Amino acid sequence: MIINIASKEIKSFFVTPMGWIILALITAAFGTYYLEGVNSYFEVMSGAIRPAERVGVTIYVGQTVYGAAFFLMLFAVPLMSMRLISEERRQQTLPFLFSAPVSIVEIVLGKFFGLFAFLALMVVYIFLMLSTLNIWADVDFGYLFSNTFGLLLLVGSFAAIGIYFSSLTSQPIIAAILSFIFAFLLLGLESYFASQPNHWFHHVSLLKHFQTFSRGVISSKDIIYFLLFISTFIVLTIRRLDADRLRG
Amino acid sequence: MATTLKALGLTRLFGPNKAVNNVSFELSKGEVLGFLGPNGAGKSTTMRMLTGNLAPTEGQVEICGVNIIEEPKLAKANIGYLPEMRPLYKEFRVNEFLRIAAKLHNIPAKKINSSIDIAMEKCGLTHMSNRLIENLSNGYQQRVGIAQAIIHNPEIVILDEPTVGLDPIQIREIRKLIKEIGKEHSVILSTHILPEVEIVCDRVQIIDKGNLVFHGSIDDLKQQRRGNKLLVGFKKTPTLKKLQSLFDIVKIEKQEDLLHVIQFKNLDFDMEKFIQVCVKEKLGLFQVSPHITSLEDTFVQLTNK
Numbered sequence: 001m002i003i004n005i006a007s008k009e010i011k012s013f014f015v016t017p018m019g020w021i022i023l024a025l026i027t028a029a030f031g032t033y034y035l036e037g038v039n040s041y042f043e044v045m046s047g048a049i050r051p052a053e054r055v056g057v058t059i060y061v062g063q064t065v066y067g068a069a070f071f072l073m074l075f076a077v078p079l080m081s082m083r084l085i086s087e088e089r090r091q092q093t094l095p096f097l098f099s100a101p102v103s104i105v106e107i108v109l110g111k112f113f114g115l116f117a118f119l120a121l122m123v124v125y126i127f128l129m130l131s132t133l134n135i136w137a138d139v140d141f142g143y144l145f146s147n148t149f150g151l152l153l154l155v156g157s158f159a160a161i162g163i164y165f166s167s168l169t170s171q172p173i174i175a176a177i178l179s180f181i182f183a184f185l186l187l188g189l190e191s192y193f194a195s196q197p198n199h200w201f202h203h204v205s206l207l208k209h210f211q212t213f214s215r216g217v218i219s220s221k222d223i224i225y226f227l228l229f230i231s232t233f234i235v236l237t238i239r240r241l242d243a244d245r246l247r248g
Numbered sequence: 249m250a251t252t253l254k255a256l257g258l259t260r261l262f263g264p265n266k267a268v269n270n271v272s273f274e275l276s277k278g279e280v281l282g283f284l285g286p287n288g289a290g291k292s293t294t295m296r297m298l299t300g301n302l303a304p305t306e307g308q309v310e311i312c313g314v315n316i317i318e319e320p321k322l323a324k325a326n327i328g329y330l331p332e333m334r335p336l337y338k339e340f341r342v343n344e345f346l347r348i349a350a351k352l353h354n355i356p357a358k359k360i361n362s363s364i365d366i367a368m369e370k371c372g373l374t375h376m377s378n379r380l381i382e383n384l385s386n387g388y389q390q391r392v393g394i395a396q397a398i399i400h401n402p403e404i405v406i407l408d409e410p411t412v413g414l415d416p417i418q419i420r421e422i423r424k425l426i427k428e429i430g431k432e433h434s435v436i437l438s439t440h441i442l443p444e445v446e447i448v449c450d451r452v453q454i455i456d457k458g459n460l461v462f463h464g465s466i467d468d469l470k471q472q473r474r475g476n477k478l479l480v481g482f483k484k485t486p487t488l489k490k491l492q493s494l495f496d497i498v499k500i501e502k503q504e505d506l507l508h509v510i511q512f513k514n515l516d517f518d519m520e521k522f523i524q525v526c527v528k529e530k531l532g533l534f535q536v537s538p539h540i541t542s543l544e545d546t547f548v549q550l551t552n553k
């Protein structure tokens with residue numbers, strides 16, 4: 001049942017030009033960063049005289065691409081998640097789902113995984129793109145895996161934020177703006193607290209936990225953080241929709 | 249006949265306002281129940297509670313013996329619902345949308361295509377199958393709304409104002425369809441078109457300000473309309489006193505010209521005797537007919553109490 005709802009979301013994303021446009025822009029942007037990374041690698045490395053300054057090609061290109069992925073997704077995910085529930089509110093189509101033999105949990109999970117599947121596809125696409133370096137160099141796959149894994153968790157968190165804000169309003173644009181601001185605060189405030197390494201904010205900061213993965217480290221602490229983050233917003237969304245039934 | 253739907257003391261508050269107040273009724277297999285009531289009476293609110301879209305403040309709903317609050321999935325599997333605001337994903341084509349509806353209602357993969365075809369045919373949508381819903385006219389969108397409610401062949405079909413926006417030919421077809429569904433399943437429909445109730449429904453329920461004010465079969469409603477009144481024309485108008493000395497009369501109302509509405513005490517008054525006496529008394533009787541209050545009047549009477 002979750003799959004049925006997820007597939008409905010994916011279909012409705014692609015029946016409008018919106019889905020294709022975002023997909024095209026994102027792939028183009030990643031492709032550009034990738035090429036940029038590869039092209040500048042030799043220039044930069046030939047300038048690096050001491051061996052300590054030299055890094056492998058995977059890490060160099062990976063940093064360029066994953067650093068960009070982070071910001072691209074910050075913009076792209078709210079645009080993709082905004083319609084998930086707010087559009088249903090606007091068009092008054094929620095009764096269609098609520099009258100069918102599916103639970104609210106399934107509805108929310110279906111919508112979340114519909115979006116997540118699509119985002120995961122992009123993350124895998126980035127992985128494949130970077131793997132092509134293997135043709136002429138020895139790719140550090142461990143580094144790629146940990147970044148892929150981290151990015152999956154990060155876009156999952158963005159998606160969870162997006163679906164929650166989408167459930168609060170019947171205006172998709174407002175949902176997009178709110179989820180962008182919220183995600184941006186969680187990331188951007190990081191720099192304000194940079195001088196206080198022990199501030200509590202570092203524990204809830206998405207960026208901090210993502211950085212572990214981008215160094216090539218997979219730690220269970222960070223995985224648990226992201227999973228908790230995602231489940232919190234999914235539970236909030238479920239509660240918000242359930243409140244509809246109670247409040248009317 | 250087996251009971252398919254049972255509502256027990258349904259009550260719904262919106263803040264301090266009681267939108268629905270202690271409404272109870274039952275529905276049997278093979279029955280079409282009409283929901284009547286003025287705007288804001290609580291028809292849609294009741295339907296939303298019956299279909300699990302709104303939690304009742306008090307009361308229970310049982311669908312085929314299953315409590316919808318305790319086991320919503322099981323109960324909802326037996327319901328097809330067309331809300332007041334038809335819930336259509338307008339960016340899809342008609343057949344794509346119905347496919348989504350079919351999947352959501354757990355129709356087995358093998359039967360999906362045939363269920364879509366049957367639903368489209370029943371609602372006169374076959375030639376619109378590949379059109380985008382947003383490009384359909386209002387009436388055709390309404391048909392898609394009805395199609396999604398019957399696609400899984402549910403035991404109970406609940407339609408909130410199903411004939412709104414349809415042309416007269418389609419109204420006739422939808423009424424026929426409702427009657428057909430009503431033969432094997434149960435249907436509840438709400439409407440503002442009073443004659444529609446007499447055409448398609450077996451039973452009527454009139455709701456006003458959240459309260460059930462009339463509940464009975466169509467015959468009961470007709471009885472209520474025919475009642476104990478006669479429309480009589482006298483050339484020489486007798487006084488009420490004179491008439492009361494002759495018959496058991498409660499009231500006499502003067503209409504235009506020489507016509508009068510006479511209300512008898514009993515329902516089974518003797519028409520033949522009435523005419524004989526009038527002729528003997530030389531009252532100048534020139535017209536006698538049963539006085540049927542219009543459905544509108546009955547409705548107004550019932551909802552103004």
Ligand SMILES: Nc1ncnc2c1ncn2[C@@H]1O[C@H](COP(=O)(O)OP(=O)(O)OP(=O)(O)O)[C@@H](O)[C@H]1O
Binds near residue numbers: 248286288289292294
């Ligand atoms: N979500 C809500 N919040 C507050 N009040 C509501 C809500 N929904 C309905 N009401 C109130 O409940 C009452 C019944 O409304 P309902 O929609 O059930 O009427 P109705 O019989 O369907 O009327 P109509 O014939 O106009 O469709 C109205 O007074 C309405 O204002």
Ligand SMILES: [Mg+2]
Binds near residue numbers: 332
């Ligand atoms: Mg209504």
